[in-house]
Amino acid sequence: MQRLARKGKVIEINYQSGQIKVLFDNKQQSNLIYMLDFEYNMPKLNDLVAVIMFDEFFGICLGSFFNQTNGPTVAGNIWRKELGSGDFIEYDKNQKILKIKAQSVQIEGNVEIQGNLTVNGTITADLINGGA
Numbered sequence: 540m541q542r543l544a545r546k547g548k549v550i551e552i553n554y555q556s557g558q559i560k561v562l563f564d565n566k567q568q569s570n571l572i573y574m575l576d577f578e579y580n581m582p583k584l585n586d587l588v589a590v591i592m593f594d595e596f597f598g599i600c601l602g603s604f605f606n607q608t609n610g611p612t613v614a615g616n617i618w619r620k621e622l623g624s625g626d627f628i629e630y631d632k633n634q635k636i637l638k639i640k641a642q643s644v645q646i647e648g649n650v651e652i653q654g655n656l657t658v659n660g661t662i663t664a665d666l667i668n669g670g671a
Contacts, residue, residue: 543591543592544589544590544591544592545561545563545564545589545590545591545592546563546564546587546588546589546590546604547561547562547563547564547569547587547588547590548561548562548585548586548587548588549561549582549583549584549585549586549588550562550568550584550585551571551584552581552582552583552584553571554581556571556573557573557574557576557579557581558571558572558573558574559571559572559574559581559582559588559600560572561588561590561600569590569592569598570596570597572590572597572598572599572600573599573600574599574600574602575599575600575601575602580602582600582602582603586603586609587603587604587606587609588600588601588602588603588604589601589602589603589604612627613629615631615633616631616632616633617629617630617631617632618630618632622641625640626640626641626642627639627640628640
Protein backbone atom coordinates (compact mmCIF):
# COMPACT_ATOMS: atom_id res chain seq x y z
CA MET A 540 0.00 0.00 0.00
CA GLN A 541 1.40 3.37 -0.99
CA ARG A 542 1.37 6.42 1.26
CA LEU A 543 -1.46 8.49 -0.13
CA ALA A 544 -4.91 9.91 0.29
CA ARG A 545 -7.56 7.32 -0.48
CA LYS A 546 -11.31 6.94 -0.42
CA GLY A 547 -13.13 3.94 0.86
CA LYS A 548 -16.34 2.58 2.36
CA VAL A 549 -16.80 2.17 6.13
CA ILE A 550 -17.22 -1.54 6.93
CA GLU A 551 -16.67 -1.57 10.71
CA ILE A 552 -17.04 0.98 13.50
CA ASN A 553 -15.58 0.92 17.01
CA TYR A 554 -17.48 3.68 18.81
CA GLN A 555 -15.52 3.32 22.08
CA SER A 556 -12.08 3.80 20.53
CA GLY A 557 -13.08 6.24 17.77
CA GLN A 558 -11.82 3.92 15.03
CA ILE A 559 -13.20 2.55 11.78
CA LYS A 560 -12.21 -0.08 9.24
CA VAL A 561 -12.41 0.87 5.55
CA LEU A 562 -12.73 -1.14 2.34
CA PHE A 563 -10.82 0.60 -0.45
CA ASP A 564 -11.66 0.52 -4.18
CA ASN A 565 -9.03 -2.16 -4.82
CA LYS A 566 -10.80 -4.44 -2.25
CA GLN A 567 -8.02 -3.99 0.33
CA GLN A 568 -9.20 -3.49 3.91
CA SER A 569 -7.56 -1.11 6.32
CA ASN A 570 -6.74 -1.98 9.89
CA LEU A 571 -8.78 -0.10 12.47
CA ILE A 572 -7.81 3.55 11.90
CA TYR A 573 -8.62 6.59 14.00
CA MET A 574 -10.95 9.45 13.17
CA LEU A 575 -9.73 13.03 13.62
CA ASP A 576 -10.31 14.15 17.20
CA PHE A 577 -11.69 17.70 16.91
CA GLU A 578 -15.22 16.34 17.42
CA TYR A 579 -16.89 13.01 18.05
CA ASN A 580 -18.88 12.30 14.90
CA MET A 581 -18.48 8.72 13.75
CA PRO A 582 -19.50 7.92 10.16
CA LYS A 583 -22.21 5.37 9.40
CA LEU A 584 -21.62 1.93 7.93
CA ASN A 585 -21.21 2.15 4.13
CA ASP A 586 -20.38 5.90 4.21
CA LEU A 587 -17.66 6.95 1.78
CA VAL A 588 -14.75 8.47 3.69
CA ALA A 589 -11.44 10.17 2.86
CA VAL A 590 -8.42 8.51 4.45
CA ILE A 591 -4.74 9.38 4.59
CA MET A 592 -2.59 6.25 4.87
CA PHE A 593 0.91 6.93 6.21
CA ASP A 594 2.01 3.34 5.63
CA GLU A 595 0.43 -0.07 5.19
CA PHE A 596 -0.86 -0.15 8.77
CA PHE A 597 -1.33 3.42 10.03
CA GLY A 598 -3.80 5.95 8.69
CA ILE A 599 -6.26 8.62 9.78
CA CYS A 600 -9.81 9.08 8.52
CA LEU A 601 -10.61 12.68 7.63
CA GLY A 602 -14.35 12.00 7.52
CA SER A 603 -17.15 11.47 5.05
CA PHE A 604 -17.79 13.71 2.05
CA PHE A 605 -20.63 14.70 -0.28
CA ASN A 606 -21.15 12.45 -3.30
CA GLN A 607 -23.93 11.27 -5.65
CA THR A 608 -25.71 9.30 -2.92
CA ASN A 609 -24.95 11.64 0.00
CA GLY A 610 -25.59 15.25 -1.00
CA PRO A 611 -26.03 18.36 1.14
CA THR A 612 -29.42 18.83 2.80
CA VAL A 613 -29.31 22.64 2.42
CA ALA A 614 -27.69 25.17 0.11
CA GLY A 615 -26.62 28.76 0.49
CA ASN A 616 -24.63 30.80 2.98
CA ILE A 617 -25.49 28.39 5.81
CA TRP A 618 -23.47 26.48 8.39
CA ARG A 619 -25.27 23.25 9.35
CA LYS A 620 -24.41 20.35 11.61
CA GLU A 621 -26.50 17.22 11.01
CA LEU A 622 -27.16 15.40 14.27
CA GLY A 623 -29.01 12.35 12.92
CA SER A 624 -32.70 11.39 12.81
CA GLY A 625 -33.52 14.71 11.12
CA ASP A 626 -32.13 16.79 14.01
CA PHE A 627 -29.65 19.61 13.31
CA ILE A 628 -28.04 22.88 14.36
CA GLU A 629 -28.11 25.48 11.60
CA TYR A 630 -26.91 29.08 11.27
CA ASP A 631 -28.05 31.28 8.39
CA LYS A 632 -25.15 33.69 7.91
CA ASN A 633 -27.22 36.15 5.87
CA GLN A 634 -30.26 36.37 8.17
CA LYS A 635 -28.16 35.80 11.32
CA ILE A 636 -30.60 33.17 12.63
CA LEU A 637 -29.55 30.14 14.68
CA LYS A 638 -31.97 27.21 14.49
CA ILE A 639 -31.83 24.07 16.63
CA LYS A 640 -34.10 21.14 15.78
CA ALA A 641 -34.24 18.35 18.34
CA GLN A 642 -36.82 16.39 20.30
CA SER A 643 -35.70 18.26 23.43
CA VAL A 644 -33.06 20.88 24.27
CA GLN A 645 -31.54 21.10 27.75
CA ILE A 646 -29.43 24.05 28.88
CA GLU A 647 -27.38 23.81 32.08
CA GLY A 648 -26.44 27.11 33.67
CA ASN A 649 -27.83 30.62 33.58
CA VAL A 650 -29.62 31.93 30.50
CA GLU A 651 -29.92 35.62 29.69
CA ILE A 652 -32.18 36.87 26.91
CA GLN A 653 -31.58 40.34 25.50
CA GLY A 654 -34.51 40.84 23.19
CA ASN A 655 -38.00 39.47 22.76
CA LEU A 656 -39.06 35.95 23.67
CA THR A 657 -41.81 34.28 21.65
CA VAL A 658 -43.18 30.94 22.82
CA ASN A 659 -45.45 28.74 20.71
CA GLY A 660 -46.41 26.06 23.21
CA THR A 661 -46.56 25.53 26.94
CA ILE A 662 -44.27 27.10 29.54
CA THR A 663 -43.58 25.04 32.65
CA ALA A 664 -41.71 26.67 35.52
CA ASP A 665 -40.80 25.71 39.09
CA LEU A 666 -39.85 29.27 40.09
CA ILE A 667 -40.82 32.64 38.54
CA ASN A 668 -39.63 36.13 39.61
CA GLY A 669 -37.78 34.74 42.63
CA GLY A 670 -41.01 33.58 44.28
CA ALA A 671 -42.11 30.10 45.15
